[in-house]
Amino acid sequence: MSLAAALLAGPSAAQRRAIAKAITLLESTRPDHRLQADALLTELLPHTGKSFRLGISGVPGVGKSTFIEALGLFLIERGHRVAVLAVDPSSSLSGGAILGDKTRMERLSMDERAFIRPSPSSGTLGGVADKTREAMLVCEAAGFDIVIVETVGVGQSETAVAGMTDMYVLLQLPNAGDDLQAIKKGVMELADLVVINKADLDWAAATRAQAQIGSSLRNYGHSGRQASHPHVLQVSALKSTGLAEFWAAVDLYRQEQVTSGGLEAKRRAQAQDWMWERIHSGLRQQFADAPAVRALLPEITAQVLQGQLAASTAARQLLNRFLETFKHA
Amino acid sequence: MSLAAALLAGPSAAQRRAIAKAITLLESTRPDHRLQADALLTELLPHTGKSFRLGISGVPGVGKSTFIEALGLFLIERGHRVAVLAVDPSSSLSGGAILGDKTRMERLSMDERAFIRPSPSSGTLGGVADKTREAMLVCEAAGFDIVIVETVGVGQSETAVAGMTDMYVLLQLPNAGDDLQAIKKGVMELADLVVINKADLDWAAATRAQAQIGSSLRNYGHSGRQASHPHVLQVSALKSTGLAEFWAAVDLYRQEQVTSGGLEAKRRAQAQDWMWERIHSGLRQQFADAPAVRALLPEITAQVLQGQLAASTAARQLLNRFLETFKHA
Numbered sequence: 001m002s003l004a005a006a007l008l009a010g011p012s013a014a015q016r017r018a019i020a021k022a023i024t025l026l027e028s029t030r031p032d033h034r035l036q037a038d039a040l041l042t043e044l045l046p047h048t049g050k051s052f053r054l055g056i057s058g059v060p061g062v063g064k065s066t067f068i069e070a071l072g073l074f075l076i077e078r079g080h081r082v083a084v085l086a087v088d089p090s091s092s093l094s095g096g097a098i099l100g101d102k103t104r105m106e107r108l109s110m111d112e113r114a115f116i117r118p119s120p121s122s123g124t125l126g127g128v129a130d131k132t133r134e135a136m137l138v139c140e141a142a143g144f145d146i147v148i149v150e151t152v153g154v155g156q157s158e159t160a161v162a163g164m165t166d167m168y169v170l171l172q173l174p175n176a177g178d179d180l181q182a183i184k185k186g187v188m189e190l191a192d193l194v195v196i197n198k199a200d201l202d203w204a205a206a207t208r209a210q211a212q213i214g215s216s217l218r219n220y221g222h223s224g225r226q227a228s229h230p231h232v233l234q235v236s237a238l239k240s241t242g243l244a245e246f247w248a249a250v251d252l253y254r255q256e257q258v259t260s261g262g263l264e265a266k267r268r269a270q271a272q273d274w275m276w277e278r279i280h281s282g283l284r285q286q287f288a289d290a291p292a293v294r295a296l297l298p299e300i301t302a303q304v305l306q307g308q309l310a311a312s313t314a315a316r317q318l319l320n321r322f323l324e325t326f327k328h329a
Numbered sequence: 330m331s332l333a334a335a336l337l338a339g340p341s342a343a344q345r346r347a348i349a350k351a352i353t354l355l356e357s358t359r360p361d362h363r364l365q366a367d368a369l370l371t372e373l374l375p376h377t378g379k380s381f382r383l384g385i386s387g388v389p390g391v392g393k394s395t396f397i398e399a400l401g402l403f404l405i406e407r408g409h410r411v412a413v414l415a416v417d418p419s420s421s422l423s424g425g426a427i428l429g430d431k432t433r434m435e436r437l438s439m440d441e442r443a444f445i446r447p448s449p450s451s452g453t454l455g456g457v458a459d460k461t462r463e464a465m466l467v468c469e470a471a472g473f474d475i476v477i478v479e480t481v482g483v484g485q486s487e488t489a490v491a492g493m494t495d496m497y498v499l500l501q502l503p504n505a506g507d508d509l510q511a512i513k514k515g516v517m518e519l520a521d522l523v524v525i526n527k528a529d530l531d532w533a534a535a536t537r538a539q540a541q542i543g544s545s546l547r548n549y550g551h552s553g554r555q556a557s558h559p560h561v562l563q564v565s566a567l568k569s570t571g572l573a574e575f576w577a578a579v580d581l582y583r584q585e586q587v588t589s590g591g592l593e594a595k596r597r598a599q600a601q602d603w604m605w606e607r608i609h610s611g612l613r614q615q616f617a618d619a620p621a622v623r624a625l626l627p628e629i630t631a632q633v634l635q636g637q638l639a640a641s642t643a644a645r646q647l648l649n650r651f652l653e654t655f656k657h658a
Contacts (some may be wrong), residue, residue: 005331041639041642048636049636133640267635271633272630272634274644275643276644279644283613286610300604305373308371310598311604313367313370313371316607319611
C-alpha cells in the first residue's frame, strides 16, 4: 500500500506509522525526499482542510501542556480525533522546549484517538512553521478533525501560528504584569480568545486579570472578533473547570466563521501568504548560499560598516554578483 | 566642476543647483544614471555622517509643516544649515501629501540656509525610503548639519524613518483618543521623544495627554531612552512656545548618544539593515519581474487558492522556475 493510501485508509496502527513516516519525509532535507514529499502533499491535498485548526500560545510556565492534555482528553471523549503539533523555533538549540519531553501529555499521547508530534527542529522559524503546516495537512488527510498547534510566547512564533490556524488562543496567568507584557508585544491583537489559565492559583487575581484584559481588548478595538464572543475566559486545567465553557466559545467562533465565509477567506489568504513567505525565504537562502555572494560579502559589509560604501550601492553590487553567477552557470 | 566638487565646495547658488541635480540623478531609474549615482555616492560618502538626523512623524492635521518650519527657522537663526526631506509612500498616488504643495514652509524654503525636498514618488515604501536615505547623504556632504526627515503616521513609513534617523520624534494632538491610536500602532515604542503639538488648542487637554502618554511610555518600558530625558513635551508651533525646550531635549539626547557610543552603534546597525533590506527587496523585485515567473504565477496561485497545490510546493515550483531561467540565459 502506498504511503498516501495508508494515510487515507482510516484509523489503525498502520495509519499511525504512516503519519509518522510521512512527517519524517516532509522534514527531510534530502532533495529526493523533498520531491517525494511534494508529490505526497499534492496527493493528500484534496483530503485536507476538514479539521478545525486551533492555535494555542503562552509563555513558559503558563501551563500549556496541562491545558492541551486536558482539552485533548475532553475532545476525544466527545468523539473527536485530536492532533497536537508544535512550533518552537528554539527547539534546534535547546533540544526541544515544547513536547520534547516524552513524559509530557502522557495520558493523551497513549490514546490512539490522539496524535502528538514535537516541533520540527530545522532551525529558522520559517522552516519550522513550514514543516508544521505540512504536518497539519498530513494529520487532516488522516482524518484528525481537531488540530492543535502549540507555540511558546517568544519572538515571532505567535504570528506564524496565528497565520496557520483558524483560531488563536492566548493563555495567560492570573497576573497583571504578565498581561502588560503580552499587550506590549502585540500578541493580544492576534488573539481570538484569551484564557486565564491556572485560575485556581488565585481566583480573585484571575477575575481582576479577566476584567483588565477585557478592557484592554475593547480599547484596542480588536477587529477579528464579534461582540458575541466572550473575550476572556477563566480556566483551571488542574481542576478541569472551564473546559466546557472554553470549547463552547471555540465552537461558537467556528460556527460564525463558517457561516460568514470568514473561515474560507482566512484560509485562502493564509495559503497565499504562506506561498509568498516561502518564496521570499527561498530567495534569501539562495542568495546567502551562493558562493559568489559568500566570497564578496565580508569585504562589502566591512566597507558599509566603515562608511566607505553606501548601503544601497553595496546591495546593488551584491545583487548583480548573485544574478551574474546564474547567467554564467 | 564635477557634481561632487560642486556639492563639496560650500554654500552657494551653484551648490543648491548641484544638490537638486544630484538628488534627481539618485531618483532616476535609468541604468546609466544609476551607475553615475552610485559613483557619486561613493565619492561623497567620506563627507557624510556629520549631521544630526532627526525623524519627525505625526498623523495628517497634527501640524508637522508648521512645526518643522518653526523649528527650521529657530535652527538657522542659531547658525545651523537645515535640510528637510520627506518619506511619503502615498506620494506617487496622491501627487504628494507631504511637501508637495510648494506654498508650504514658505519662509523656510526661501532661506538659503535651508534646503527642502518633497518625497520621492517611486512607488514602494522601500524605494521611497531608499531615495530619501541617499538624498540625506547628499545634503550631509553639502554641509547641512541638521537633516529633518518628515513622515506621515501611516503604514510602515514610521519604521522606515526611525531606521534612518538618529532620533525619532512623534507629534501628537492634545487628544486622548489619538494617543491610544498611536499606542496601538506601536509607533509610541519607536519614539525617542513625544511632542504634544498645538498645545494652545487646549492647554488643559495637552497637560492631561502629557501625563497619560508619559505614563504609557513608563508602562511600556521604552528601552532606547534614558531616565534623564523628558519623555513628553508640550509645544505650540503657532505661538512658537516650547521650541527652545524641544531643542534642548534633542541636544541632550544627542550628546548622550555621542558620548555613550550609542549613536555610532545605531548608525552602523542602520547601514547594515539598510543593505539587507535593499538586497531582499531587490531579490523580490527580480523574482516578480522574471518572465518565466510571470507566465507561471497566475496558474500556480489559482491552484493554491483552490486547494489543489500546497503553498510550500507551489513556492518550490516557482523558485525552481526562476533559478532555471538564469541558468539557461
